[in-house]
Amino acid sequence: MPTLYFNLEDWSLILKINLILSLIFSCIALFFVSLVLYLRIRKNIKESHRKHLEARFIDFVNAFLFDETINKSKALGDFKYSYIKSSYDHKILIKQILIFDENLKGESSLLIKEIFYGLGLYKFLLEDLQGYRWYYKARAMFAFSKLGIEVPENYVYPLLQSKRVELRQHAILYFLNTSKTDPLVFLDNLEGRLTLWQQVLIENSLKSFEVEIPDFARWLDHHEDSIVVFCIKMILSFNQFQNIPLLVDCLDHDAEEVRYQAIQSLQTMEVSEALQLMLTHFPEETAQNKRSILYAIKKMGTYKDLQTLVPHIHKEDENLQVDFYKISRCFEDQIPVKSLLNIETLSKDWEDFQEYSMQQSIGA
Amino acid sequence: MQLNATTIIEVFSVLFLIYGLIIISGYIFSAFFSIFEIRDYKRRNNFQDDAALLQSANLPAISVLAPAYNEEANLVENIRSLLTLNYPSFEIVIINDGSKDNSLQKLITTFQLEEQEPIHYNHIATKKLKGIYKSKIKAYKNLRVIDKENGGKADALNMGINCCIHDVICCIDVDCVLERNSLLKLIRPFLNNTKRVIASGGIIRVANNCIIEDGRIIEVRLPRTFLGKAQILEYFRAFLMGRMAWSRVDGLLLISGAFGMFDKQTVIEAGGYNHNTVGEDMELLVRMRRVMREQGIPYKVGFVPDPLCWTEVPESTQVLRRQRNRWARGTVETLMLHKKMLFNPKYGVLGLLSTPYWMFFEWFAPIIEFIGILFFIVLMLLGKINFQVFMIFFIVIYTFSILFSITAIFFEEYSFQQYKKPKYMFMLIFTALLEPILYHPIVMWAAVKGNIDLIRGKKSWGEMSRAGLGNSGKT
Numbered sequence: 001m002p003t004l005y006f007n008l009e010d011w012s013l014i015l016k017i018n019l020i021l022s023l024i025f026s027c028i029a030l031f032f033v034s035l036v037l038y039l040r041i042r043k044n045i046k047e048s049h050r051k052h053l054e055a056r057f058i059d060f061v062n063a064f065l066f067d068e069t070i071n072k073s074k075a076l077g078d079f080k081y082s083y084i085k086s087s088y089d090h091k092i093l094i095k096q097i098l099i100f101d102e103n104l105k106g107e108s109s110l111l112i113k114e115i116f117y118g119l120g121l122y123k124f125l126l127e128d129l130q131g132y133r134w135y136y137k138a139r140a141m142f143a144f145s146k147l148g149i150e151v152p153e154n155y156v157y158p159l160l161q162s163k164r165v166e167l168r169q170h171a172i173l174y175f176l177n178t179s180k181t182d183p184l185v186f187l188d189n190l191e192g193r194l195t196l197w198q199q200v201l202i203e204n205s206l207k208s209f210e211v212e213i214p215d216f217a218r219w220l221d222h223h224e225d226s227i228v229v230f231c232i233k234m235i236l237s238f239n240q241f242q243n244i245p246l247l248v249d250c251l252d253h254d255a256e257e258v259r260y261q262a263i264q265s266l267q268t269m270e271v272s273e274a275l276q277l278m279l280t281h282f283p284e285e286t287a288q289n290k291r292s293i294l295y296a297i298k299k300m301g302t303y304k305d306l307q308t309l310v311p312h313i314h315k316e317d318e319n320l321q322v323d324f325y326k327i328s329r330c331f332e333d334q335i336p337v338k339s340l341l342n343i344e345t346l347s348k349d350w351e352d353f354q355e356y357s358m359q360q361s362i363g364a
Numbered sequence: 365m366q367l368n369a370t371t372i373i374e375v376f377s378v379l380f381l382i383y384g385l386i387i388i389s390g391y392i393f394s395a396f397f398s399i400f401e402i403r404d405y406k407r408r409n410n411f412q413d414d415a416a417l418l419q420s421a422n423l424p425a426i427s428v429l430a431p432a433y434n435e436e437a438n439l440v441e442n443i444r445s446l447l448t449l450n451y452p453s454f455e456i457v458i459i460n461d462g463s464k465d466n467s468l469q470k471l472i473t474t475f476q477l478e479e480q481e482p483i484h485y486n487h488i489a490t491k492k493l494k495g496i497y498k499s500k501i502k503a504y505k506n507l508r509v510i511d512k513e514n515g516g517k518a519d520a521l522n523m524g525i526n527c528c529i530h531d532v533i534c535c536i537d538v539d540c541v542l543e544r545n546s547l548l549k550l551i552r553p554f555l556n557n558t559k560r561v562i563a564s565g566g567i568i569r570v571a572n573n574c575i576i577e578d579g580r581i582i583e584v585r586l587p588r589t590f591l592g593k594a595q596i597l598e599y600f601r602a603f604l605m606g607r608m609a610w611s612r613v614d615g616l617l618l619i620s621g622a623f624g625m626f627d628k629q630t631v632i633e634a635g636g637y638n639h640n641t642v643g644e645d646m647e648l649l650v651r652m653r654r655v656m657r658e659q660g661i662p663y664k665v666g667f668v669p670d671p672l673c674w675t676e677v678p679e680s681t682q683v684l685r686r687q688r689n690r691w692a693r694g695t696v697e698t699l700m701l702h703k704k705m706l707f708n709p710k711y712g713v714l715g716l717l718s719t720p721y722w723m724f725f726e727w728f729a730p731i732i733e734f735i736g737i738l739f740f741i742v743l744m745l746l747g748k749i750n751f752q753v754f755m756i757f758f759i760v761i762y763t764f765s766i767l768f769s770i771t772a773i774f775f776e777e778y779s780f781q782q783y784k785k786p787k788y789m790f791m792l793i794f795t796a797l798l799e800p801i802l803y804h805p806i807v808m809w810a811a812v813k814g815n816i817d818l819i820r821g822k823k824s825w826g827e828m829s830r831a832g833l834g835n836s837g838k839t
Contacts, residue, residue, distance in 0.1 A: 014377040015753065018760040025763035032770045033793060036777045040786060135407040165556060166408055197555035200420040207419070233422055319485050326483055343483050 046088065053092050056083055061100060065111050076118035090124045094139075097121065098146050113147065122149065129155050134164050141170035145177040161191055169198050176205045184214050187227055194226040202230070203237060217243045225255040232258070236265040248274045256286050263289060267296040275301050283312045287320065294323045303331035310357040313350075321346050373749060376739060380757070383732060388764065390725055391605075395771055398608035402779045405669055417548050418452060424554065425453035426547055426625070427528030430538040431520035432458055436465040440474050442538050445579020447506060451547040455506045458538065459524045462491075462514025471509050475499045488522040488636035491515035496527060517621070518637035518644035525628060525636055533631065535645075537622040537675065541571050541581055546672035550625045553666020562630040562652050564666030565619030567603040569782065570596050571674035581674055584782045586791055591684060593795040594803035595677040600772035604669070604779060611667035615718035617653075617698075619665070621645030623673035630656070630663075641701070642823065643694015650702050650714075657711050671782055685810040692814025693822070695726050730811035762800050769796035 008016070060079050063070055084090060100112045116122055125143055128136035129151065141159065144151055159171035175186040183206070194202075206213060216231040217240070232250060235243045250262035251274065259281075266274045278293045285293065290313075297305045306328060313320045325346060328337045341349050417423060428446060432439055439458075446456050460468050471477060477497035484493065491513040499507050512523050521535055532554060534547060543549075546566070553564040572587035586593055610616040624645065634652045637644045649665070656663040678684040699706070699722060706723065708715035740757070743749040773792050776782065783789060 012374065012377075014374065014381060015756050017381065018756050022756070022760045022763045025760070025767045029763065029767040029770045032767070032774045036770070036774050036789060036793075039774075039777045040789065043781070135410065138407075139410065165558075193558045195556050195558060196422070196424070197552065200417055200422055200555065203422060204419055237421070319487070322483060322485050329481075343481070 049088075050092050053083060053089060054096060057093060057096050061096075061112070061115065064115060065108055072114075073118070076115065080119050084119060087124075090121060093119060094121055094125070094143050098143060101147055113149065116147065116149070126151060126155075134162075134167055138164075138166050138170050141167070141174050145170065145174035148177050150178050157189075160186055160189060165195065168192075169195075169201065172198055173201060173205060176202060176209075179211075181211065182214065183209060183211070184216075184219075187219050187222065190224065190227065193224065194230055199226075199230045199233070203234065206234070206238075213238050215243070216240060217246050220246050220250065225258055228253070228255070228258050229261045232261040232265050236268055241269070244269065244271055244274075247271070248277060251277050251281060256289060259285070260289050260292060263292040263296055267292070267299050270300055272300040275305060279305060279308055282309055287317070290317075290320055291323050294320070294327050298327045298330055303328070306331065307357055307360065310354050313354075315347060315350050318347050321350055373743070373753070377757075380736060384760070384764075387725065387729070390721060391768055394605050394609035395775075396609075397612040398605045398775065399778070401608040401612040402604070402669060402775065406779070417551075418450060420452060423452050423551065424532045425455075425530040426451060426532045426534050426551065427524070427530040427628075428454055428456045428534045428536060428547075429521055429524035429528060430456065430458050430536050431461050431517050431524065432463065432467060432538045433461045433514070433517075433520070434463045434465045434467065435538055436463070436467045436470055438539060439467055440470060441579065443471070443475070443507065446536075446538075446542065447504065448544070448579070449542060449547055450544045451551075453530075454534075454547060455508060455529060457508050457510060457524045457528050459510045459512060459520040459527075461512060461516070461520035468509070468511055472497065475504050475507060475509075476501050477509055484523075484527040487526050487632040490519050490523040490526060493523065493527075516639050518639035518641075521644075522636040522639070525631060528628070531628050532625060533628045534623070534625045535621065536624075536673070539676065540568075540622050541576060541579060541674040542623065543670075543672045543674075544580065546623070547625075549668050549670050549672055550623075550666075552668065553664065554625070554627070557664050557666070559662045559664045560630075560656075561627065561664045561666055562656060563619055563624060563626045563649060564668060565607070565616070565624045566668045566670065566672040567607075568599060568620050568622050569671045569674045570599055570677050572676055572679060574674065584784070586783065586788050587677070587679065589679045590795065590798065590802065591681065592677060592679050593791065594799045595684075597769045597772060597792060597796055597799060598807075599677075600776050601768060604775040605772055607667060608669055610718065611665075613713055613717065614665065615713040615721075616665050616667060617650055617714070617718050617722060618646040619649050619667075620673075622675050624649075626652075638701075640823075641694060641697040642690045643698050646694060647698040647701060650698055650705070650719075653714055654702060654705060654711065657714065669779065671780055681806060684806060685813070688807045688810035689814040689817060692727075692730070692811040693818045695722060696815060696818055699723055699727060727815075730808045731815060733808055734812045765800035765804065766796050769799060 008019075011019070057079075060075070064072060064075060084093065097112060097116050101109060104112060125140040128140040129144075131137065137159065141156070143149075156171055156174055159167045160175075162168050162171070172186060172190075176183045179185065184202075216234045216238070219227050219231045220243075222228050222231070228250070232247060234240075235247060244266075247262050247266055247269075248271070250258055251266075253259050253262065263278060266278075275296060278296055282290060282293050294306070294309070297309075306324070309324075313324055322343075325337065325341055325343060328341075331337075341353055428449075430442075430446065435442070443456065443458060458471070460471070477499055480496045480498050482493050482496050484496070494511040494513065497509040497511065499505065508527070510523055510527050512520065515523075524535075525533060532551065534550065536542065550564050550566055554561045569584075570587060570592065571581065572589075572592045573585045574581050575583035575585065586596065607616060607618070621644065626648075630652050631648065634648065634655045636648075638647045638651070641647050653663075653665065678687055699719065702719065705711045705715045706719045711719075740749065740754060744754065770793065773789065773796065777789070783792070
């Protein structure tokens with residue numbers, strides 16, 4: 001029987017390693033417990049400091065905006081040297097400035113910007129923008145674009161081509177929000193896909209835009225398909241009906257997603273003249289676009305339009321048959337769909353239906 | 365004889381140490397990767413504007429699929445809560461999977477449902493549809509109820525996929541509590557990626573004893589029972605450490621069935637949920653990833669660490685054992701179904717890292733642990749080992765378990781700090797001290813039993829009774 005004594009010197013190497021590991025694990029565990037406590041205490045202290053600074057800042061802003069007796073430049077200096085001690089203080093104040101700026105207009109908004117410059121927040125953010133940390137750059141871009149404050153363009157242009165999607169996004173928003181005349185000019189030089197998220201943000205910014213919305217037709221021949229798709233959506237969103245002929249041209253575009261968006265937009269705009277071209281394209285279209293064309297017929301076409309597509313929906317296109325069935329029910333008064341097509345046995349019935357449909361069209 | 369016994373102990377100890385070191389390295393790896401992932405996530409989302417999303421008509425519409433089986437007690441409340449989610453365009457599809465209770469009738473009466481013509485696609489084969497219902501009331505226009513023959517959760521979800529109308533699907537457990545912005549957050553990876561996003565998942569949180577009003581978490585509390593608290597630690601470890609790390613290296617193999625979003629087309633191409641496994645959620649994601657990889661299509665799986673979905677965890681040992689038994693079987697079934705991927709460089713991270721990790725850490729770990737305990741007991745009974753040796757092995761495992769749990773608590777504190785009261789943190793630390801002795805053996809045995817049941821051919825889910833969250837936190 002092996003006898004192991006509690007004398008460490010007699011312990012085998014394995015046991016010694018285990019003992020050391022136990023001690024290491026215990027120490028690290030204790031370290032993490034301390035870290036948890038430290039984080040909690042630090043968070044509470046920071047929170048309390050934040051509340052205090054915010055309260056002081058709100059008082060200061062109120063006085064700066066509404067008390068005409070104070071010496072503004074002295075007040076700015078006093079506040080700066082009394083309260084702004086760390087980078088965390090800068091961050092708190094930048095957030096507050098953004099909140100004020102969002103809620104104030106006109107002269108008050110200009111005074112908020114004066115505070116922004118006066119407290120050295122512009123300088124602070126500009127340093128972030130020149131730094132190498134992407135998230136500091138993103139924060140600076142976010143603040144500048146929200147406040148509509150311009151910075152030297154050579155700082156921002158390279159970010160449009162950044163590998164980091166967040167930086168690209170903030171650069172886009174910056175150009176949108178600071179442009180006085182041509183908010184979408186950056187699209188000319190944009191490389192890479194415009195993600196859906198970026199599209200949503202641009203659309204959102206444009207909706208609150210005070211200058212004239214640009215004509216989106218300008219980018220319908222852009223080499224990047226996602227930008228073309230975005231412009232088609234925006235033509236619809238901003239009711240630029242003058243561009244309908246160009247949208248119709250997009251039905252011939254090489255990219256499936258562009259054609260899809262064109263079909264969707266033309267359908268929503270109820271451009272019935274485009275339907276004939278869609279019907280012509282139907283046999284060569286992808287499954288998704290075929291489906292869109294079927295639904296376009298539902299909105300702008302007749303049963304005859306639908307009937308012309310029957311030969312092009314093949315026996316194996318079960319999903320399209322279901323779509324066809326759904327849509328043809330809207331024309332129930334012209335054809336007894338339910339009695340001709342049983343949804344349970346749709347695919348089996350389809351060839352018979354194709355034949356019936358062909359005879360009907362010959363008869364007509 | 366004495367020499368042989370010593371040699372056996374030595375060999376066993378070395379093997380044990382090697383396995384232990386592999387496990388420790390794995391956990392250290394996951395801790396490092398997840399801390400970086402959480403940090404980057406926080407940085408990425410510091411300056412995002414959800415409000416912009418809500419106003420957009422260009423967001424992809426979502427079909428929320430919620431299978432329900434004998435959920436009569438809380439179903440109406442849960443649906444009401446789902447209907448108030450913040451998202452510009454979505455439908456709620458409830459799939460009544462042949463419930464034996466009065467669920468359907470209750471829904472028909474409450475929401476004034478009327479039967480529609482049963483038109484649906486046949487993307488995936490399922491059990492027979494009985495009827496499709498829609499509400500006559502405009503306020504519930506987003507709600508559809510599908511009634512079908514009983515076929516299990518996977519079959520119900522497949523029917524939901526056949527019947528839903530949108531291209532992005534969100535599969536949920538109907539009894540989960542979702543944060544109001546959960547769809548907005550979970551759709552983000554789909555919007556902000558240049559690659560095709562096939563799925564995105566979120567962190568599941570424990571809702572037991574939390575204060576819930578109108579289907580929303582009002583106050584986060586710790587569960588009353590030790591089992592509940594231990595599962596909080598387990599969820600921290602699994603989600604904040606495990607899945608965050610896998611997300612960082614793009615090796616995520618599981619998106620929880622309680623709350624996951626998928627690209628419908630990819631799900632259909634992969635063949636939908638597999639109803640021959642009890643781990644259908646894991647199996648689907650593995651298959652989707654495998655299909656994408658085999659077709660050579662660049663893709664991405666997103667993961668959102670915000671607390672978006674809250675679920676009730678079992679607080680009785682019996683139900684917990686059944687749940688873990690099923691999870692173990694699901695893991696083994698999935699790994700066996702996709703054994704071709706194991707150590708296969710063709711599948712990149714999935715083949716060389718994720719599947720081997722799941723095999724060693726999730727499948728084998730409880731078995732090896734169980735065998736180790738048996739071995740020790742046998743040696744002790746035979747008097748081949750003394751108490752000090754046993755204790756030193758026990759202490760090293762125990763201290764590591766505590767370290768792992770404490771690290772997970774640190775991650776929670778660093779990231780989302782959901783448990784605001786300081787006493788909760790202390791209670792969790794205290795739970796971490798007891799968990800390896802009082803809780804871990806239960807789940808380990810359940811996993812071992814799961815393996816045995818699988819060999820015996822058990823396929824069922826097992827009854828999963830729940831206390832319900834309706835009265836959570838009420839005193």
